[in-house]
Amino acid sequence: MTLPFFPPDLFEADREILLKTLYEIGTDPEQRFILGKRTAALEKALREATGAGDVIACGSGTGALTLAVHALDIGPGDEVIVPAFCCQPVASTVVNRGATPVFADADPWTMVLDPDHVESLITERTRAIMPAHVFSIMADMPRINQIAEKHGLPVIEDAAVAQGAVLDGLPAGRWGDIGVFSFFQVKAFGTAGEGGVVLTDSPELAQRVRQLRNHGQDGVHRFLHHRIGYNSRFDEILAAFQLHRLPTFGDRLERRAQIAEYYTERFAPLRDRGVVAPPPGRNGRCYYVYSLLVERREDLRAYLTECGIGTHVYYPVPLPLQPAFAEFAPEGARWPGAEQVSRRNLAIPIWPHMKDSDVEYVADSVCEFFA
Ligand SMILES: *Cc1c(COP(=O)(O)O)cnc(C)c1O
Numbered sequence: 001m002t003l004p005f006f007p008p009d010l011f012e013a014d015r016e017i018l019l020k021t022l023y024e025i026g027t028d029p030e031q032r033f034i035l036g037k038r039t040a041a042l043e044k045a046l047r048e049a050t051g052a053g054d055v056i057a058c059g060s061g062t063g064a065l066t067l068a069v070h071a072l073d074i075g076p077g078d079e080v081i082v083p084a085f086c087c088q089p090v091a092s093t094v095v096n097r098g099a100t101p102v103f104a105d106a107d108p109w110t111m112v113l114d115p116d117h118v119e120s121l122i123t124e125r126t127r128a129i130m131p132a133h134v135f136s137i138m139a140d141m142p143r144i145n146q147i148a149e150k151h152g153l154p155v156i157e158d159a160a161v162a163q164g165a166v167l168d169g170l171p172a173g174r175w176g177d178i179g180v181f182s183f184f185q186v187k188a189f190g191t192a193g194e195g196g197v198v199l200t201d202s203p204e205l206a207q208r209v210r211q212l213r214n215h216g217q218d219g220v221h222r223f224l225h226h227r228i229g230y231n232s233r234f235d236e237i238l239a240a241f242q243l244h245r246l247p248t249f250g251d252r253l254e255r256r257a258q259i260a261e262y263y264t265e266r267f268a269p270l271r272d273r274g275v276v277a278p279p280p281g282r283n284g285r286c287y288y289v290y291s292l293l294v295e296r297r298e299d300l301r302a303y304l305t306e307c308g309i310g311t312h313v314y315y316p317v318p319l320p321l322q323p324a325f326a327e328f329a330p331e332g333a334r335w336p337g338a339e340q341v342s343r344r345n346l347a348i349p350i351w352p353h354m355k356d357s358d359v360e361y362v363a364d365s366v367c368e369f370f371a
Contacts, residue, residue, distance in 0.1 A: 003358055005310030007351045010185060011192050014245060018192060021240045035214065038239035045246055046197060050171045052179075053201035057239065058213045061160040061182025062089040063232035064196040066096065068156050068178045069128075070230075071198075071208040074099045078127040080156075083113040084318045085338035086132045090158055091319050091328070099127070101328050103320040106337040109276065109293070111135060111345065114337060115143040122151050131176075132158035135291045135314070135347070136260060138167050138284035141175040154178070160196070163189045164253045167284030173199045178209075183242065188288040189249055191238050252352040256287035259350050259359050263290055266363040273370045289314070290350040292366075297346050300369055304348070307365040312347040 011018065025033065039057050046055040058064050074080060076098035082090040085106035094101040102121050104113045111134045118129060129148050131139035141157070148155045157176025159165075165172040165188075173179035181187075183195035198209045208227075211218055216229035260278070267277040274295030291314065294300050301311050318338035320329035348362055 001358075001361060002308040003310060003349050003354070003362065005312045005347070005349055006186060007349075007353070009353075010190070010351070013353075014241070017244050018237075018241055021237055021244070025237050025240065033236050034233040035219075036236045036239075038236045038243065039234045042234075042239040042243050042246075043197070045243060046181075046199075049246070050174055050199060052174055052199040053203065054199070054206035056198045056200075056206060056209045056213060057234035058196055058198060058209075059230075059232035059234065060194045061158075061180055061184060061187070061196040062093065063213070063230070064160075064180035064182070064198045065089050065093040065130075065156070065158060066230065067198055067209045067212050067232060068180060069093050069097050069099070070212055071178065071205050072128055072154055072156070074127050077125060079123060079125045080128045080130055081118050081121050081126060082130045082319075083132050083134070083338075084320050084335040085111055085113075085315055085341055086134065086158075086319060087315065088319065088322075088324070090130055090132050091325055094130070095325075095328070100125075101319075101325065102126070103318075103325075103329070103333075103335060103338075105335045106134075106318075106341055108337045108340050110137045110279065111291070111341045112137055112139040113144075115140050115147060118144065119147045122147075122153070126151070126153060128154050128156055130156040130158060132160070133162035133165065133172060133286070135161070135289040135345075136278050136285050136287045138162055138165050138172055138286070141167055141284075145175060156180075160184075161187055161288045162286045163187070164249060165284055165286035172284075172286065174201075177202065178205055183238070186288075188253065188286050189242070189245075191242055191245070193235065193238050195234055195238050195242070253286065255352040256350055257282060257285070259354060260285075260287040260290050262359055263348070263350075263363055266367060267292065270367065270370050275366075275370065287350055289347045291345045291347040293341065293344040294346050295344065297344055300366070301346060303369045304362075304365055307361075309362055309365055310349060314345055314347060316342050318342050
């Protein structure tokens with residue numbers, strides 16, 4: 001039995017469609033490969049799916065965060081509160097604008113940022129709060145938004161991994177003043193390449209983002225640059241491919257959620273063995289990754305490798321402890337929650353085309369190790 005963590009056949013079912021799309025767009029007399037009618041159709045489909053006022057497709061999730069930070073006019077002297085336990089772009093996009101990332105600690109169970117710590121970090125230089133959803137769990141957006149509102153701050157919602165999640169009736173990506181999704185292949189709505197979107201209800205922010213993604217142009221007047229922007233454009237082939245995959249996206253999310261429910265039930269008895277499963281439930285959840293917290297992580301990992309089961313450790317070093325962000329880690333500051341989850345998280349396979357017998361084998365193997 002071999003169950004890789006990253007399956008090699010993620011897009012196998014859609015292979016013919018992808019080839020057909022490639023041929024169609026490649027031979028279309030229009031010869032338009034970026035930001036054409038297919039991108040516009042995908043933006044419209046995602047507006048309808050989320051209810052967002054506007055959706056702007058761009059080059060990647062990182063590109064989307066860059067555009068969001070820039071559109072809010074964040075720059076030198078400004079501080080943005082970001083998660084300490086996350087991937088680099090939440091902090092690098094802030095630094096690349098000349099601003100300062102301020103790292104908020106993670107909750108030691110849910111792994112998302114701790115709202116109390118966020119509030120304690122607000123200064124007169126704070127210009128935005130950037131919560132990120134992590135693995136299967138959305139950040140505590142009601143509390144984050146309450147804190148942001150109290151202090152008059154905008155929220156940049158990094159929903160790169162949470163597309164399709166709904167918290168208290170409102171979809172992920174719509175809780176912030178500006179939100180982002182990523183289409184990187186392993187994300188919830190991943191694709192066979194790079195891509196992402198910015199979502200916002202603000203027409204002003206949307207217009208800025210649209211201009212910034214294509215060198216400050218407005219999409220009508222070529223070579224008229226309203227502002228200094230980026231190349232963060234979206235690919236027509238991937239737009240067509242994502243439009244094709246959108247109607248079945250909900251089914252894949254549902255299958256992931258069912259696998260997660262089964263795992264969580266099976267792992268509940270392991271709690272006194274130092275294994276903590278994510279909290280059960282569907283509200284504010286998107287099972288893009290299923291991550292356990294395990295005291296004996298390396299031993300379990302080695303055992304599962306022997307069983308032919310691939311696992312993955314995300315973010316083994318919290319951002320403020322990375323060499324790249326050393327200058328933004330205040331002397332003596334600690335992030336005990338982030339350090340703990342960096343040391344203990346272990347993700348196990350949860351792809352939608354796993355068979356029931358595969359899922360049972362993974363759960364059995366984990367339980368066997370602790371038997
Ligand atoms: C993947 C990811 C990003 C970046 O998205 P890319 O499309 O890979 O650039 C940003 N934030 C989070 C939380 C992510 O998981």
